[in-house]
Amino acid sequence: MLTPLKLAWRNIFRQKRRTILLMLVVAYASAMTIFIWGMTDGQTQSVLSNQARFLKAPALIANVGYFDDPDPDNALANLDFVDRAARVPGVLGTAPRLEFFGILRSAYRSQNLQMRGVDPALEASVSNVPGKITQGRMIEKPSEVVMGIDLAEDLDVRLGERVVIEASSGAGAQAKGLILVGTAKSDIAFVDGGTVLLHIDDARDLTGVTTATGVALSTARNQEDVVAARVNEVLGDLPEIHTSGLTELLGELAQQANRSGVLVIIVVFFGLFAALAVTSTMLVSVMERSKEFGMMGAIGMEPPKLSVMVILEAVLTTFMGWIVGLALGYTLTGIMGYWNILGPVFSQAGDAFSSFGLGSEIYTTSKPIFALYAGVTIAFAAFFALLIPARKVAKMNIVDAMRTE
């Protein structure tokens, strides 16, 4: 095998222009593969992170019945378990929440919405909404409310003005006047158009619930499900409550976000395209070098070994192109993983992305596994080289080849 390898290595540098062009094709395919995986993975991370930190919670402890019917009637019986949950490894913070449906009224119009009663001292540990308040401030005490900026505009409410929240639950029909103290802007449609944060005490007055509908848990990214499982284990003596990680909370959305079927098709397409380019060039090269192969065969290099040499030429060219592609691809994902270049691009594309929970900050990821996906090009190149030019060489008649002009 050593001789064919040495010869193959020599040959790819004999035809520098051809080799460089082939490397560029492979490098492009590899770089694009890495970039597309990095971008898609980054988008998925963005959606899941936004869902965890803006819309729902990284993990949530609630009454078992609450997940099927998110009504204050299914509120937690007590909050005695919170300290135990807070000590579970991986739990970075806890915050009680009381969520309920109600009407939000201004002097001009009203909307039916889900409202969230929070403890302002704890909510920032489980949610990014307080950090996105661009006008005014977060609520500090009862009788204050924070809204998404689009919601405030729709209801035509300004900071310092009073709005009315009406609800009907265990306490009967209740209404409260609250002062708008802040508006949040996240560039996520559901947040900006649907967030209503009020003090949990006000929520308790409106609903008659004395505890909470859930306790949100803060965890490290990608640890939500693991931590939820640990909490379920620790609180196993309380069968009436359950802790859901992000996957369970998101349901079908999590499955859709993690689906990579389309990406696999794209990767295969790129790999195929590059490999075919290499193969076609190798085939032309083989035809042009028939006499050379004939000479090599005459001095003892049997056709099967020549065939291996051709395959190795294809593999080595592709491998070098792959290396260059890795450098380009990871440089691209590195840059876009540091600077938020994709966020404004997708934001300008319209509200459709925002409605899926994609925010204005999208960063690509750079995972080692992407190199393996890009490496499929090498496999295709080897396969097609084996199939076409290498077979041609293997079946070569040495005498006829030597006579080729």
Add this chain to the structure above:
Amino acid sequence: MKHYLLLIILFTAFSLSFAQTPDEVLDKIVNSQRGGQTSSSTVTMSVIRPNKTTEYQIKNVSDGDERSLIQVVAPSKDAGQAFLQDGDNLYLYNPRLKRTLRLPPSNQNDSFLGSDVSYSDLGGSEFQDNYTPEITNQDEATVELTLTPKELAPTPYGKVVLTADVANNYRPITYVFYDQRDTAVRQMSFFDYIDVEDVFFPSRFEIENLTAEGEKTAITFQDLKFGVEVDQNCFRESALERGCNN
């Protein structure tokens, strides 16, 4: 001199004993609309918009307290719809779906049949509970009360100005609702009061959206009767689909 002073003091005290506080005036205005009797009526509701006017014919039965049945008779596309209010509960019957839906009381803020009317607009005890009245104008014929919301009262309005007819039992003439920027946003006007068995009731009232030109709803009562015998079956869910004998 001392006698004159005494007379002045007595006259002032006498006058003051007849001067009413703003709260008393507000009570009179609100109570003038409270009959507490059963009633039945036919109502024409005209929803007026710049490009079109839709007229509804409605039959209404009330127990004078917390229950009422409203049935839409015309136009044909809306006929058959019915609403039943029973305390805090509101039921809606849709004849196309042949289903009765229970709406939470918070939905009472939705507009009724796309009009400018909602249940919460009619005020009543809401004025007395949530506002502090002040007499801002008064003459022999009318009194004007400006209601300012109490701190953190559950109202989105900045103030409400009530005008009432002093000579006629403090019947309301207009309610004007202002937003918190001192802009009038809605006006309710009451007309054509009729004396129905000692209850003075506006047989016509209008609700105008002052933020949208040309938008208002006019409601006119016909065949208005108070103190009628009302079939209690009118206030059951079955009456939404089948009606009742009234």
